[in-house]
Amino acid sequence: MMSPRVSCTCVLVVHLIVVITGLLIADGTALTIEHSKKQRKACAPTPFPKIKGPRSKHDKIAIIGAGPSGIHMAYRLKEEGYTSVTVFEKNDYIGGKSKTLQHRGVPHEMGTVYTQPEYTEIYNLITKFNAGNLLPMPEPDVWVNENSPVFLSSLENSIRILQNLRPNVTTSVGTGIILQNIIDYVTLHQKMFGIYKGVMPRPCPAVLSQVNMTFGEFLRINNLDGLRGILLSSQTIQGYGKVDEISALYGMIWTTPYFLSEIVKPVAPRDRVVKILSKGFQFLWEEIARQSKLKVKLSSSVKKVSRLKQGRGFYVKYRHGRRLRCEKFDFLITSPMMKSMSDVIRFEPEVHELFKKSFNYYYTTTFGGY
Known part of the structure; x- marks a missing residue:
């Protein structure tokens, strides 16, 4: 009989194939680079202004x-x-x-x-x-409450945090919510900011108005609270702040689609993408x-x-x-x-x-x- 951990891993594989090879948007069509460009044509990003530097190499x-x-x-x-x-x-x-x-x-x-x-x-x-x-980063035991240590980066911990917000959610349902939240977040991120490499380009005013709130508020409004367990380790513990206090734009700069899709891949411990x-x-x-x-x-x-x-x-x-x-x-x-x-x-x-x-x-x- 398959253990709960193995079952979760199998679900992860199926969902991550969708994340990596062809995201779906609300109408069921594939989100491609060309599609993203068309969506953002009326609201094209611009480079951030350059900061003036020293006048001379000898300053x-x-x-x-x-x-x-x-x-x-x-x-x-x-x-x-x-x-x-x-x-x-x-x-x-x-x-x-x-x-x-x-x-x-x-x-x-x-x-x-x-x-x-x-x-x-x-x-x-x-x-x-x-x-x-x-x-590869080992899985540490971390106290997230006063009772007992849990595995910080495990799917089980993310489900446990989700269950604190939604007590009636079962483990299997929680797994599905978290994985669907990852897909929804990646889709939304690429729809708002486009597909880019390196530093996020400066969003247009229309997009900025959509993220004029805390990261936590953004998650709630878009029904993405299933990501809070992942963000605890990737955002808060790394020193980038608590989701309920930092700006949504700041959180989305750090939590990129590529990062989310890579961080939850079911791989052997030696192949983990998080390194020390x-x-x-x-x-x-x-x-x-x-x-x-x-x-x-x-x-x-x-x-x-x-x-x-x-x-x-x-x-x-x-x-x-x-x-x-x-x-x-x-x-x-x-x-x-x-x-x-x-x-x-x-x-x-x-x-x-x-x-x-x-x-x-x-x-x-x-x-x-x-």
Whole structure:
């Protein structure tokens, strides 16, 4: 007799063939690239506006924060030929939120945890800087309530979360709801944003009006609550926020059709598309900084950034040890959470009002006692 887990896997195979080879829209016709183009002809996406960069390759550039975004920006600038880039980091280590503790020779992530199928830039960096191997993500035991641990990424957990919203849903019905929600979400996503590779193009105003709400509200309105279990691990645990608090557009930028179709494929554990780094994420950023010979000032907490009253540029005042120092730069890039920068940079009142509403969530992990 087939076990419930095997039965679910068989259903997954059938439904995912539909997801991958030919999605159906409401009238039962196949959703193709050409069809999507026709639907979006009256509301074509446009490229996001470019941010003005430094005027000269010899401009002095200051980057605040030696986490993933700060180190990656410094690396890319140096690759593009910029000759004077300085990274300021308040801690005595590189990595920021990508902090890895080594325990018995095994990396334990305290921030960035795993990769997703579309992390192509990360995969390229790992290869280029020889920063270890990609390993399949093991299924951890995670407490989602006070009673007992469950498998975070399993179909059973997604069904359990759905049953909290709809108590009368059985396991078999819940499986069907979740899989149909995946198909419906992929169809809706491609109908709204088109089929693209890389960064989502800027949606037209008509589409933006349809996502002017939280991601959670978008799921409810479109009867997609069956995705909440998947999004718990892909969105919240990864640090992209809770679905009931982040914007729908932000959630849909991260939760792409390709990601959803890949994440639920029934594959052997070694072939899982979610990966971890054999040496940890922090090692990757350390190696980029070391091999690229980036100028990183550790234990250098930036205290104040002041725009020059006359001319172009900034003064960056920072503390290194007991000494308070000041340097002039032509261009400034900040990578920390903007709320934490409100005492460092004088924002416009309306900008300050937006940033002060942001806050942190903490996801606690622990070592298993073996």
